[in-house]
Amino acid sequence: MPKSKFLPRGRKDRTAVLVDIRPTKSAKACDIFLQVRPGKDFELITILRALIKDQKVSEEAVAETGVSLEQCNDLVDRMKKAKFGCMFFGMGLSMTRGKHMNSAALLTLATEMNAFTKFVAMPMRGHGNVTGADVVMRWQTGYPFGITFNRGYPRYNPGEFSTVDVLVRGDTDAAFIIGADPGATMPQPAIDHLARIPTIVLDPHITHTSKLSRVHITTSVAGISAPGTAYRMDEIPLPLKPALKSPYPTDEEVVRRIKDAIAKKRFWMPEGEQMITAQI
Amino acid sequence: MTLTVVNNATCTFCGCVCDDIELHADEIKIHKAKKACVLGTAWFLNHTAERKYPDALIDGKEATLDEAIEAAATYLHEADMPLVYGMSNTTCEAQRECVALADLLGGLLDSHTSL
Structure with missing residues (x-):
């Protein structure tokens, strides 16, 4: 870990705390491990939010989370003493009981910590350019994900417009999948619905989703045979330097051609025309 | 056989997006990915x-x-509630086109973030 002006001893000047439902390999690499009871993330975060403001918390409420009051107080103390704190969170938080409300609670905790010291929160990313998708959607629509254009302007509501929920409820009647393999990762009812509706897949490989799709288009691999830009997890855009030439078209080209083909058809809204037909 | 060397290549396997990889490649495949981790090496060497x-x-x-x-285009145009989803293993340029596509369709737009 790098040494710096403010942290001359590198790793020794830093404190890493892991919160998980079981001791994983990461626990050994961290200074403190807190074992939270499954599904009690929201409760633990809310207790921490109370403790940083010196509010009273009942012993029973703390005991329910699986973490002791001493551990919580120690953590709050360390957080307040830190010069710069960062919370990393992943799918363990957003895909368990409480879902996006857990993430919202953690983001609020990070916000409230700024009354004492500098604190930020950052989602952990599994795949290459998920951060880029957030950034591009924020730039174009004002929202990071879970968006609908069904009134002609963007609206945002995770839980209502997020993919898993939309598929499990069976709301959507066509799906366009790019750079993802929901057929391998999503819950079975969502996969079943994808197989029922016309699904279109753009991928460099024949994936699980391709096998249940109506249309599969093979594209080149971003960063290996397709140029472009990708965002690092901390929102730094980096240029891609492809080393190979692919016989397949890029995602960008195929999406643009599909979009152009749709633009030639009748616009979906009964009144009015689409105002922007091309990206500037 | 001489291999072309690409300096400071960017790896898009995971969210870290390392940008200091040295790639040694011929026309068909990448033979060496210096400075890449285990995951990154597998990512670069397995694609041809x-x-x-x-x-x-x-x-x-x-x-x-x-x-x-x-x-x-026909399937998406005929749908009442089309969904545009994914966008993680692709470029920002393609993501931009996806946003325009969802906008044109009056459909749903979502990424891996919602998982």
Whole structure:
């Protein structure tokens, strides 16, 4: 870990705390491990939010989370003493009981910590350019994900417009999948619905989703045979330097051609025309 | 055989997006990925420039790119509530086109973030 002006001893000047439902390999690499009871993330975060403001918390409420009051107080103390704190969170938080409300609670905790010291929160990313998708959607629509254009302007509501929920409820009647393999990762009812509706897949490989799709288009691999830009997890855009030439078209080209083909058809809204037909 | 060297290449396997990889490649595949981690090395070395798959598939049968694009456009245009999803293993330029596509369709737009 790098040494710096403010942290001359590198790793020794830093404190890493892991919160998980079981001791994983990461626990050994961290200074403190807190074992939270499954599904009690929201409760633990809310207790921490109370403790940083010196509010009273009942012993029973703390005991329910699986973490002791001493551990919580120690953590709050360390957080307040830190010069710069960062919370990393992943799918363990957003895909368990409480879902996006857990993430919202953690983001609020990070916000409230700024009354004492500098604190930020950052989602952990599994795949290459998920951060880029957030950034591009924020730039174009004002929202990071879970968006609908069904009134002609963007609206945002995770839980209502997020993919898993939309598929499990069976709301959507066509799906366009790019750079993802929901057929391998999503819950079975969502996969079943994808197989029922016309699904279109753009991928460099024949994936699980391709096998249940109506249309599969093979594209080149971003960063290996397709140029472009990708965002690092901390929102730094980096240029891609492809080393190979692919016989397949890029995602960008195929999406643009599909979009152009749709633009030639009748616009979906009964009144009015689409105002922007091309990206500037 | 001489290999072309790409300095400071960017790895898009995971969210870290390392940008100091040294790639040694010929026309078909990458032979060496210096400074890449285990995951990054596997990512770079497992992709080739070969034509492994058909250009496109419609209902599991081989089709041309033009046919597939027309079929995709028809399916999406006919839908009342189309969904545009994914966008993680692709470039920002393609993501921008996806936003425009969802906008044009009046559909849903979502990424891996919602998982």
